[in-house]
Amino acid sequence: MKRAGFSTRWLPIMLLLPQLLIIVIFFYWPAWHAVRSSFFLQDPFGFGETFVGLKNYASLFKSSAYMRSAWFTLFFVVLVTFFSLAIALLFAVKADKVLRGAKTYRTLLMWVYAVAPPVAGVLGVIMFDQSWGPATEFFALLGYDFRLGVNYYDTAFAMVVVSVWKQLPVNFIFFLSGLQSIPRSVREAALIDNRSASSRFWDITFPLLAPTGFFLLITNITYAMFDTFGVIDVLVRGEPGNNPLTLVYKVYVDGFRGNDLGGSSAQSVVLMVLVLAMTVFQFRMVERRIHYT
Amino acid sequence: MAQVTLDNVRKVYPNGFEAVKPASYNIADGEFVVLVGPSGCGKSTMLRMIAGLEDISDGALKIGDRQVNKVDPADRDIAMVFQNYALYPHMTVRKNIGYGLKNRKIDKSTIEAKVQEAATMLNLTEYLDRKPSQLSGGQRQRVAMGRAIVRDPSLFLFDEPLSNLDAKLRNQMRIEIKALQRRLGVTSIYVTHDQIEAMTMADRIIVMNGGIIEQIGTPAEVYHSPASTFVASFMGAPPMNLLEGRVDGGMIRVGDTVVGNTTLAVTGPVTVGIRPEDLEPSVGGQLRIDVSIIEELGAHRLVHGHIAGQALTMQIGKDTAIGDGPIPVAIKNNAVSLFDHQTGNRL
Numbered sequence: 343m344k345r346a347g348f349s350t351r352w353l354p355i356m357l358l359l360p361q362l363l364i365i366v367i368f369f370y371w372p373a374w375h376a377v378r379s380s381f382f383l384q385d386p387f388g389f390g391e392t393f394v395g396l397k398n399y400a401s402l403f404k405s406s407a408y409m410r411s412a413w414f415t416l417f418f419v420v421l422v423t424f425f426s427l428a429i430a431l432l433f434a435v436k437a438d439k440v441l442r443g444a445k446t447y448r449t450l451l452m453w454v455y456a457v458a459p460p461v462a463g464v465l466g467v468i469m470f471d472q473s474w475g476p477a478t479e480f481f482a483l484l485g486y487d488f489r490l491g492v493n494y495y496d497t498a499f500a501m502v503v504v505s506v507w508k509q510l511p512v513n514f515i516f517f518l519s520g521l522q523s524i525p526r527s528v529r530e531a532a533l534i535d536n537r538s539a540s541s542r543f544w545d546i547t548f549p550l551l552a553p554t555g556f557f558l559l560i561t562n563i564t565y566a567m568f569d570t571f572g573v574i575d576v577l578v579r580g581e582p583g584n585n586p587l588t589l590v591y592k593v594y595v596d597g598f599r600g601n602d603l604g605g606s607s608a609q610s611v612v613l614m615v616l617v618l619a620m621t622v623f624q625f626r627m628v629e630r631r632i633h634y635t
Numbered sequence: 636m637a638q639v640t641l642d643n644v645r646k647v648y649p650n651g652f653e654a655v656k657p658a659s660y661n662i663a664d665g666e667f668v669v670l671v672g673p674s675g676c677g678k679s680t681m682l683r684m685i686a687g688l689e690d691i692s693d694g695a696l697k698i699g700d701r702q703v704n705k706v707d708p709a710d711r712d713i714a715m716v717f718q719n720y721a722l723y724p725h726m727t728v729r730k731n732i733g734y735g736l737k738n739r740k741i742d743k744s745t746i747e748a749k750v751q752e753a754a755t756m757l758n759l760t761e762y763l764d765r766k767p768s769q770l771s772g773g774q775r776q777r778v779a780m781g782r783a784i785v786r787d788p789s790l791f792l793f794d795e796p797l798s799n800l801d802a803k804l805r806n807q808m809r810i811e812i813k814a815l816q817r818r819l820g821v822t823s824i825y826v827t828h829d830q831i832e833a834m835t836m837a838d839r840i841i842v843m844n845g846g847i848i849e850q851i852g853t854p855a856e857v858y859h860s861p862a863s864t865f866v867a868s869f870m871g872a873p874p875m876n877l878l879e880g881r882v883d884g885g886m887i888r889v890g891d892t893v894v895g896n897t898t899l900a901v902t903g904p905v906t907v908g909i910r911p912e913d914l915e916p917s918v919g920g921q922l923r924i925d926v927s928i929i930e931e932l933g934a935h936r937l938v939h940g941h942i943a944g945q946a947l948t949m950q951i952g953k954d955t956a957i958g959d960g961p962i963p964v965a966i967k968n969n970a971v972s973l974f975d976h977q978t979g980n981r982l
């Protein structure tokens with residue numbers, strides 16, 4: 343292959359500059375700032391700062407509120423990831439049966455992907471609206487007084503349901519396309535080899551979906567940890583009160599509501615380390631190739 | 636082992652397309668039948684109906700004494716080898732071959748023994764722990780074969796199993812498959828669009844065209860007495876020469892030349908079929924062929940020329956000397972086939 347080259351050294355640098363600038367300004371600079379301020383105690387009124395070393399971190403792990411939030415985040419991530427993957431897979435398998443070969447439907451279904459996530463988020467929130475949300479009314483019918491933003495478990499429940507609801511279409515589309523990319527003849531060979539549909543699924547379909555599944559697992563964990571901020575914000579409305587908080591939302595609450603910039607920075611550094619660990623893990627797994635050629 | 640009986644089996648796809656017109660035939664126990672025809676003629680559809688991968692729209696299909704129209708593929712006691720092998724990519728060769736047995740509640744040591752036996756038969760023993768992606772095309776093909784034979788089915792189905800292999804390997808596998816089938820004595824249906832595979836492997840050939848069975852017969856019958864001009868031109872390379880001619884008073888003429896005579900009660904226009912190897916240059920020959928091109932094929936030569944303005948091909952030995960221009964040519968005895976010039980059916 344012929345390699346294309348630049349005649350001057352400066353052109354490529356100029357071309358990369360805008361992108362690099364954005365990364366530096368919006369990523370490295372704030373990240374550096376967070377790391378730095380996690381070692382300082384900020385004056386709440388903006389009059390200077392004092393170096394306190396690891397004290398912010400120490401108090402973080404001693405704080406029962408923080409540990410509670412960490413445990414909640416763990417449960418939250420496990421529940422959201424599990425249910426959004428499992429339900430999406432179930433739907434995808436059902437849809438795949440109907441869709442084999444029917445290309446028009448497939449294109450139509452892609453629309454779900456394009457339209458649904460933001461709309462689904464809003465819809466989910468409306469469902470649980472305190473005064474007229476259908477879900478709230480439904481619970482009332484069952485004789486249960488569902489109190490979003492007041493009862494800890496009710497809020498947690500709504501957070502999980504809306505987060506799962508919002509992530510379903512994306513997972514569904516990925517699983518569906520994963521299913522459709524399994525060669526027809528492989529399924530047919532299995533049809534001849536094995537009469538039980540469920541054991542065919544676990545022996546053939548499921549392992550062949552593993553690459554898609556792994557990719558979705560990572561993105562869903564990331565989603566549950568970080569991208570659910572919007573959902574939680576709408577449900578909790580910035581009133582932490584007695585509500586369950588994920589670690590990411592707690593960074594925001596402590597930093598911007600509680601004005602504890604040092605503590606909040608330490609929290610975000612902890613999250614950065616988590617993301618880093620997850621990225622390393624993902625690359626390791628990809629290198630070990632869970633996909634088949 | 637089993638015989639296969641089709642009684643007016645027909646396939647109409649959901650979009651209304653009739654891929655297989657009602658077909659009836661019988662395959663004897665242990666017979667090797669090749670389904671051959673051009674692309675899109677419905678061979679795979681026919682095979683897939685027998686396998687149970689495609690619903691049968693009409694008619695009855697029997698494997699052994701059992702009508703299997705509504706029986707699941709896994710319960711038809713068949714094994715199928717697919718064109719692209721259809722191996723399970725995440726399983727080792729050993730698991731691929733054993734998978735069908737594992738699901739039939741056979742104990743582990745028996746499976747292992749059977750897998751070993753099949754692997755030995757197919758020279759696969761050293762690859763048992765590899766994944767399909769680590770095998771060559773020919774080896775994958777063998778694994779697919781192994782998966783089929785390990786189950787001792789009563790019917791083998793092959794859908795163009797060799798068409799992804801290169802020519803040399805294809806010849807080798809062709810012989811191996813045929814030998815294996817002979818040894819195991821399992822009834823087999825083999826789909827191909829390669830007429831050489833059809834001629835060399837088949838006990839009987841079924842020639843299909845446009846969803847219709849044109850002819851069923853032994854390779855010799857299909858080759859020497861094609862049932863239609865379609866079969867005549869499809870089977871044999873180079874194909875049979877088909878010339879516009881006419882019959883009057885028992886004499887078959889192409890242009891002004893008499894190419895033979897017939898006892899059939901026909902007069903008027905006909906299509907005259909002559910195999911290229913049934914023509915030979917001869918001083919006393921009754922045909923005058925105007926030679927235009929000579930193709931060297933090593934073992935023999937193809938001579939392309941004209942008679943009465945119609946193109947004609949003749950196959951001659953590599954040592955037969957020949958020049959350009961008009962030459963006298965003779966036709967071997969009983970080498971002329973006659974077809975209806977409108978329907979193309981054999982007369």
Ligand SMILES: Nc1ncnc2c1ncn2[C@@H]1O[C@H](COP(=O)(O)OP(=O)(O)OP(=O)(O)O)[C@@H](O)[C@H]1O
Nearest residue numbers: 648650652654673674675676677678679680681828
């Ligand atoms: N699911 C389907 N729906 C509608 N028509 C179909 C379907 N599958 C196949 N056909 C049509 O049925 C005809 C026969 O198809 P089939 O696959 O049996 O051909 P084939 O003889 O095996 O050809 P090839 O040699 O190319 O494999 C073709 O014209 C094809 O377009």
Ligand SMILES: [Mg+2]
Nearest residue numbers: 678679680794
């Ligand atoms: Mg086919």
